[in-house]
Amino acid sequence: MSDLHVRAKALDAEDELGGKRAEFVLDDTVYLDGNSLGALPAHVPERVADVIDRQWGKLRIRSWEESGWWTAPERIGDRIAPLVGAAPGQIVVGDSTSVNVFKALVAAVRLARGEDAGTGARDEGRDEIIVDATTFPTDGYIARSAARLTGCRLTPLTPAEVPAALSPRTAAVLLNHADYRTGRLHDLPGLTAAVHAAGALAVWDLCHTAGALPVGLDAHGVDLAVGCTYKYLNGGPGSPAYIYVRAELQDRFDSPLPGWNSHAEPFGMRPEFEAAEGALRGRVGTPDILSMLALEAALDVWDGVSMDAVRAKSLALTDFFLRCVEAYVPKGLVESLTPEAHAERGSQVALRCSPKLSTSFEQGGAPLAGDVMKRLTERGVVGDFRAPDVLRFGFTPLYVSFVDAERAARVLAEILES
Known part of the structure; x- marks a missing residue:
């Protein structure tokens, strides 16, 4: 178990919004596409x-x-x-x-x-x-x-x-x-x-x-x-x-x-x-x-959620994900397009794939980022992409955990290394 995984579990234990995750319909998938379609709140079908x-x-x-x-x-x-x-x-x-x-x-x-x-x-x-x-x-x-x-x-x-x-x-x-x-x-x-x-x-x-x-x-x-x-x-x-x-x-x-x-x-x-x-x-x-x-x-x-708490967790999640990407992904394979400064960052991380990766993927006409995201999805990490080379990961503070962020970065590294 890596130090970052241990740290992720500790951050989740301290998360004041952590209880909100149980209010959504989620599974073992790491869902980082809430910037395109949010997860289903569990009580909505009955209503x-x-x-x-x-x-x-x-x-x-x-x-x-x-x-x-x-x-x-x-x-x-x-x-x-x-x-x-x-x-x-x-x-x-x-x-x-x-x-x-x-x-x-x-x-x-x-x-x-x-x-x-x-x-x-x-x-x-x-x-x-x-x-x-x-x-x-x-x-x-x-x-x-x-x-x-x-x-x-x-x-x-x-x-x-x-x-x-x-x-x-x-x-x-x-x-x-x-x-x-x-x-x-x-x-x-x-x-x-x-x-x-x-x-x-x-x-x-x-x-x-x-x-x-x-x-x-x-x-x-x-x-x-x-x-x-x-x-x-x-x-x-x-x-x-x-x-x-x-x-x-x-x-x-x-x-x-x-x-x-x-x-x-x-x-x-x-x-x-x-x-x-x-x-x-x-x-x-x-x-x-x-x-x-x-x-x-x-x-x-x-109900009862503070937007200041949402913002604090959003920044903490994106900071932690970028830290994990830096630790796990070999240098030069991706670069972050997301600003480091908190005042200039929303709640998503965009990673540009290096051109050197194109020789490692059988694209068959598909954009490089699309091929990478397809493999991520097959491994249980769902984000999305913008052609030709940008991977997008949306961090919804109400239900995304720090363990999710660590796992996503680790799986991304494994795919790019392979």
Whole structure:
């Protein structure tokens, strides 16, 4: 038994979040892909069965009122709010991340221009959208479409380049809180302040940070934010996303996708649109109840959990994993793309495979990283990869243990050495 394995067991014994692991459906697999799909909370199947058997099966249409289906988007939004540092009444759940990015970005441009819905008032000077050039591809696609719709030019930049590029022409800036490839954490407070100093609005994508570390939306004055719920929030495959609209902006939030669910009088069936009050303006159509209530049940695992404790364990886990990789993996076979500085690190570790490994693997047209990850999965260590050479390991503090981290590094070393 190695010294690092002994140390891992000792760290698990001291872990204040260690008891949370029992609340998830897990097996002997080391599951390090919660940055793509979180593990199943153990109580969710029973809760979903009740939604199907009793609420839908017996109460049927009555469940919109008697089971609270109608208010689920804002109710669940208030459950997510403390996990991202937001007061109640600013988050509504529904639609996909992509749809919410579109709503938030177009609305941000309209807000920056001082447009009043229906009046035609407009500051023509704000004609630029800046988008994170390293962002997940869909955000870039949506930003390009939003730019066409609003008549803006689109400027792709790395987050580090944004402050110097801001100008009186900038309307909105769309940024990822963490790089999905490397796990690099971007400076949300500093970048938001820089965007505001230029008179523009900041839109943040929280998909790779919500549930893994404190975000501080209210504290840092973020204007609009979106995020998914199936990663660190463990809401299930395809669970609905959410949109955050800062309270001070809600009366001017002009969604490009007004729907009957965002109407001030949804059952009035009036042809003219009148926006509802508050974050409800972020709703569009009928809520996807089955997946939404599965998410609501999944959020129970967060009861009594401190986000500061989550962040502390996340950093300790990633530090320990990197230490094990350094100890076990022969020099030169992988290099870490994940920043060493805690302030710049999310909750994943990205390792780039050395080109010298390509001669040791029968790739058959598959990317090198894909071949390595396939062998890891066969050995009971599940992460994922980004072609051609990046291995990604997500560390979900609620259920990943230090023994998991040590085993993953040890198995990786055995595969690369062989």
